[in-house]
Amino acid sequence: MxxxxxxxxxxxxxxxxxxxxxxxxxxxxxxxxxxxxxxxxxxxxxxxxxxxxxxxxxxxxxxxxxxxxxxxxxxxxxxxxxxxxxxxxxxxxHKIPMAEFTLGYMLNHVKRFAELRTLEQSETWNKQLPLGELCGKEVAILGTGAIGQEIARLSKAFRMSTIGVNKSGHHAEEFDQIFTIDELEAAVREADFVVSVLPSTKETVDLLQPEHFEAMKQTAAFINIGRGDLVSETVLLSAINDEEIAHAYLDVFAIEPLPEAHPFWRHPNITVTPHISSVTxxxxxxxxxxxxxxxxxxxxxxxxxxxxxxxxxx
Amino acid sequence: MxxxxxxxxxxxxxxxxxxxxxxxxxxxxxxxxxxxxxxxxxxxxxxxxxxxxxxxxxxxxxxxxxxxxxxxxxxxxxxxxxxxxxxxxxxxxHKIPMAEFTLGYMLNHVKRFAELRTLEQSETWNKQLPLGELCGKEVAILGTGAIGQEIARLSKAFRMSTIGVNKSGHHAEEFDQIFTIDELEAAVREADFVVSVLPSTKETVDLLQPEHFEAMKQTAAFINIGRGDLVSETVLLSAINDEEIAHAYLDVFAIEPLPEAHPFWRHPNITVTPHISSVTxxxxxxxxxxxxxxxxxxxxxxxxxxxxxxxxxx
Missing domain, CATH: 3.40.50.720 (NAD(P)-binding Rossmann-like Domain)
Structure with a gap:
C-alpha cells in the first residue's frame, strides 16, 4: 500500500x-x-x-x-x-484540550481571575471581591458530540446542570436535558454559560440570532470554540453592547486571523483567543x-x- | 437556650x-x-x-x-x-470554592491564559503557543481532608493522577496513592502540581524546606491555599529564583495583607491573590x-x- x-x-x-x-x-x-x-x-x-x-x-x-x-x-x-x-x-x-480550555474560561469567569490579576498588578489587597462558583450553575452546550459530552462530563464533576442542544433532540451522555435546535431559545434561557462547539454547516451558519441573546440571562457568558460563522459579528457585538449577556469568550471568528483593530480585540467584555482551544x-x-x-x-x-x-x- | x-x-x-x-x-x-x-x-x-x-x-x-x-x-x-x-x-x-479556585489556577497554568491575555492586549494573533493539558498530569495534595479530597476528585475528573500527603499515611478517598508527611520528598517528586491546603499547626509551620523544592520537577507549579507559614518566604523565593519550580500561586502569606512592595507582588513567576480562595x-x-x-x-x-x-x- x-x-x-x-x-x-x-x-x-x-x-x-x-x-x-x-x-x-x-x-x-x-x-x-x-x-x-x-x-x-x-x-x-x-x-x-x-x-x-x-x-x-x-x-x-x-x-x-x-x-x-x-x-x-x-x-x-x-x-x-x-x-x-x-x-x-x-x-x-479535540475533546480533551477543548473541554479543558472551556472549563478553564468558565472558572476564570466565576473566580474573576482577570480582576484578581489587575489587583495584583497594582499591588492591591482586596478581599471584598465576591467570587462565584460553578457549583449549582447551568451550562447549555450547542453540539452534543464527543467535545460537547466531555465539557458536560467535566461540568457535572463541578456539580453543574447540563443542557444539550442537537438537531433532532436525541439523547446524549452527560446531559441532564436535551433540546432540538428549533428549541434553542428555551435551551439557553436559564443557562449561566452558553457554549458552542458546533461545526460550520448549512444549518449552523448564523444560527444564533438576536432573540437568542435576548433570551439569555444578562449574567450569562457565551463561549464559542466551534466556528465563528455561528453568529454574525454585528449580532454578537450588539448583544454585548446592549448587555444582553455579560461576557463572550471567543476562540473562533468569521475571518481568521482576527483583523487588526477589530472591535473584539479591546472590548472589555470580550476575551479573544487565537483559535487555539484544540491546540495541544x-x-x-x-x-x-x-x-x-x-x-x-x-x-x-x-x-x-x-x-x-x-x-x-x- | x-x-x-x-x-x-x-x-x-x-x-x-x-x-x-x-x-x-x-x-x-x-x-x-x-x-x-x-x-x-x-x-x-x-x-x-x-x-x-x-x-x-x-x-x-x-x-x-x-x-x-x-x-x-x-x-x-x-x-x-x-x-x-x-x-x-x-x-x-470551604471545599467547593477552594477546590474550584485551585482547578482554576491549574487550568490557567497549563492553558497559559496569562500569556494569551498579554497577546490579546497587544492584538497579536499567535497560534504557536503550545498549550498543555491537565489530562495525564499528577497532582500532590498536602492535606487529605474535605478540601484535599474535593481537589483530588476534580483532578481525577480531568484524568489526572492524585497523590495525597497526611500525617499517618492513612487512606483517603479520591487519592491514587498516599504518603506520610515524613515521605514528603518522595510524594512531590513526580508531581506537576503541588497543592497545600494544610492548616497552621505545630507540625506544618515551615514544613516545606529547600530539599522539597529541589525534589520537585522544574516544571512544577506550587499552589498554597492553606496557610502562609507552611514555607518561609526566603525558602520559597529562592526556590522560584533558582528555578527549582516554574511558578507559585499564593493565596496565603506569613503576614496578611501582603505588605506593599513585597517582592512576591511583581514577581513574574508568582501569582498573588488576597486570601480569597474560600470566599463565595x-x-x-x-x-x-x-x-x-x-x-x-x-x-x-x-x-x-x-x-x-x-x-x-x-
Missing part, C-alpha cells in the same frame, strides 16, 4: 508507524507541494486544508483520505464524493492512534473510527 | 433560623463588642477571630462555640479547654446549614458535625 503523509510527524512517530506496518510503503512530506508522485497515493494523510479538486483528479489510485484534524470545510467534498473515496477524520482527539502537544500522537486503528481496518477489515458522511459534511 | 451570634446573617436567614427553632432565644449582633449580656450566652456563633481569654472567662454559661469558618488559630484554645466547652467549626464548606456568596448559607444540624444535636442528641479537638487545634 502506498501511503502518503502531507505533513511530517516526529521522526520517532514515523519509525513507529513504519515498524507497526512493515509491509506498507510510507512517505512523509513537509507539504503537499513536495509530494513526488501523488497519483500513486492510495492513502493520503493530511490536515485537510491542502486538497483541491485538481489534486483529487490527479490521485487516480486514492481510496482513503485520513484528515488529521476535525474541520473538513476546506476540502473539495463534491469531487471526493464523485470518486467515492473514504474520508475519516480525527474527531474526538498531544495532538499529533492522538491523531496517529486513530490513523493506526483505521489502517488496520483498511488492511484486515473492521469498523473504521470517525467516518465522514461526505454529503452531510460531518 | 440563649444563642448569641457575634455577626449578622441576612434578615431572611435570621428569620429562617428562628422559625426552625421557635423555642430558642436568638440574638444577632454586628460584632462581639455590641453583645449586651455575653455572660448569659449558652451558645456563641462567631467567625472565630473575636474571642479572648477574658471573654471566655466572662461567659459563665457557655457550653458551645460554633465557629462559622475553618481557621481557629486566633481562638484562646487553652481557656476553652479548661472550661471543657464544645467547639465546632464550618470545616467542609454561598459561604454563610452553608455555615448556617452546619449550625442548624449541630443545634439539633445539641437539643435532641445526635452526632455533631465538625467537632474540634481543642488540644490538637483542628
Amino acid at each position: 502506498n501511503i502518503v503523509f502531507t505533513f511530517r510527524p516526529s521522526r520517532d512517530m514515523q519509525s513507529d508507524i513504519q515498524a507497526t506496518f512493515p509491509n506498507e510503503t510510507f512517505s512523509f512530506y513537509k507539504g503537499i507541494e513536495d509530494v513526488l508522485s501523488i497519483e500513486e497515493a492510495e492513502i493520503l494523510v493530511t490536515f485537510g486544508t491542502d486538497l483541491t479538486e485538481e489534486i483529487i483528479r490527479q490521485c487516480h489510485s486514492l481510496k482513503w483520505i485520513m484528515v488529521a484534524s476535525a474541520g473538513i470545510e476546506e476540502m473539495p467534498l463534491q469531487a471526493i464524493k464523485e470518486r467515492d473515496i473514504l474520508v475519516t477524520n480525527a474527531r474526538g482527539i 502537544k498531544q495532538y499529533v500522537p492522538r491523531a496517529m492512534d486513530i490513523f493506526v486503528h483505521n489502517l488496520r481496518c483498511f488492511i484486515d477489515g473492521g469498523d473504521y473510527a470517525n467516518v465522514i458522511d461526505v454529503e452531510k459534511g460531518y | 440563649n444563642i448569641v451570634f457575634t455577626f449578622r446573617p441576612s434578615r431572611d436567614m435570621q428569620s429562617d433560623i428562628q422559625a426552625t427553632f421557635p423555642n430558642e432565644t436568638f440574638s444577632f449582633y454586628k460584632g462581639i463588642e455590641d453583645v449586651l449580656s455575653i455572660e448569659e450566652a449558652e451558645i456563641l456563633v462567631t467567625f472565630g477571630t473575636d474571642l479572648t481569654e477574658e471573654i471566655i472567662r466572662q461567659c459563665h454559661s457557655l457550653k458551645w462555640i460554633m465557629v462559622a469558618s475553618a481557621g481557629i488559630e486566633e481562638m484562646p484554645l487553652q481557656a476553652i479547654k479548661e472550661r471543657d466547652i464544645l467547639v465546632t467549626n464550618a470545616r467542609g464548606i 456568596k454561598q459561604y454563610v448559607p452553608r455555615a448556617m446549614d452546619i449550625f442548624v444540624h449541630n443545634l439539633r444535636c445539641f437539643i435532641d442528641g445526635g452526632d455533631y458535625a465538625n467537632v474540634i479537638d481543642v488540644e490538637k487545634g483542628y
Whole structure:
C-alpha cells in the first residue's frame, strides 16, 4: 500500500508507524507541494486544508483520505464524493484540550481571575471581591458530540446542570436535558454559560440570532470554540453592547486571523483567543492512534473510527 | 437556650433560623463588642477571630462555640479547654470554592491564559503557543481532608493522577496513592502540581524546606491555599529564583495583607491573590446549614458535625 503523509510527524512517530506496518510503503512530506508522485497515493494523510479538486483528479489510485484534524470545510467534498473515496477524520482527539480550555474560561469567569490579576498588578489587597462558583450553575452546550459530552462530563464533576442542544433532540451522555435546535431559545434561557462547539454547516451558519441573546440571562457568558460563522459579528457585538449577556469568550471568528483593530480585540467584555482551544502537544500522537486503528481496518477489515458522511459534511 | 451570634446573617436567614427553632432565644449582633449580656450566652456563633481569654472567662454559661469558618488559630484554645466547652467549626464548606479556585489556577497554568491575555492586549494573533493539558498530569495534595479530597476528585475528573500527603499515611478517598508527611520528598517528586491546603499547626509551620523544592520537577507549579507559614518566604523565593519550580500561586502569606512592595507582588513567576480562595456568596448559607444540624444535636442528641479537638487545634 502506498501511503502518503502531507505533513511530517516526529521522526520517532514515523519509525513507529513504519515498524507497526512493515509491509506498507510510507512517505512523509513537509507539504503537499513536495509530494513526488501523488497519483500513486492510495492513502493520503493530511490536515485537510491542502486538497483541491485538481489534486483529487490527479490521485487516480486514492481510496482513503485520513484528515488529521476535525474541520473538513476546506476540502473539495463534491469531487471526493464523485470518486467515492473514504474520508475519516480525527474527531474526538479535540475533546480533551477543548473541554479543558472551556472549563478553564468558565472558572476564570466565576473566580474573576482577570480582576484578581489587575489587583495584583497594582499591588492591591482586596478581599471584598465576591467570587462565584460553578457549583449549582447551568451550562447549555450547542453540539452534543464527543467535545460537547466531555465539557458536560467535566461540568457535572463541578456539580453543574447540563443542557444539550442537537438537531433532532436525541439523547446524549452527560446531559441532564436535551433540546432540538428549533428549541434553542428555551435551551439557553436559564443557562449561566452558553457554549458552542458546533461545526460550520448549512444549518449552523448564523444560527444564533438576536432573540437568542435576548433570551439569555444578562449574567450569562457565551463561549464559542466551534466556528465563528455561528453568529454574525454585528449580532454578537450588539448583544454585548446592549448587555444582553455579560461576557463572550471567543476562540473562533468569521475571518481568521482576527483583523487588526477589530472591535473584539479591546472590548472589555470580550476575551479573544487565537483559535487555539484544540491546540495541544498531544495532538499529533492522538491523531496517529486513530490513523493506526483505521489502517488496520483498511488492511484486515473492521469498523473504521470517525467516518465522514461526505454529503452531510460531518 | 440563649444563642448569641457575634455577626449578622441576612434578615431572611435570621428569620429562617428562628422559625426552625421557635423555642430558642436568638440574638444577632454586628460584632462581639455590641453583645449586651455575653455572660448569659449558652451558645456563641462567631467567625472565630473575636474571642479572648477574658471573654471566655466572662461567659459563665457557655457550653458551645460554633465557629462559622475553618481557621481557629486566633481562638484562646487553652481557656476553652479548661472550661471543657464544645467547639465546632464550618470545616467542609470551604471545599467547593477552594477546590474550584485551585482547578482554576491549574487550568490557567497549563492553558497559559496569562500569556494569551498579554497577546490579546497587544492584538497579536499567535497560534504557536503550545498549550498543555491537565489530562495525564499528577497532582500532590498536602492535606487529605474535605478540601484535599474535593481537589483530588476534580483532578481525577480531568484524568489526572492524585497523590495525597497526611500525617499517618492513612487512606483517603479520591487519592491514587498516599504518603506520610515524613515521605514528603518522595510524594512531590513526580508531581506537576503541588497543592497545600494544610492548616497552621505545630507540625506544618515551615514544613516545606529547600530539599522539597529541589525534589520537585522544574516544571512544577506550587499552589498554597492553606496557610502562609507552611514555607518561609526566603525558602520559597529562592526556590522560584533558582528555578527549582516554574511558578507559585499564593493565596496565603506569613503576614496578611501582603505588605506593599513585597517582592512576591511583581514577581513574574508568582501569582498573588488576597486570601480569597474560600470566599463565595454561598459561604454563610452553608455555615448556617452546619449550625442548624449541630443545634439539633445539641437539643435532641445526635452526632455533631465538625467537632474540634481543642488540644490538637483542628
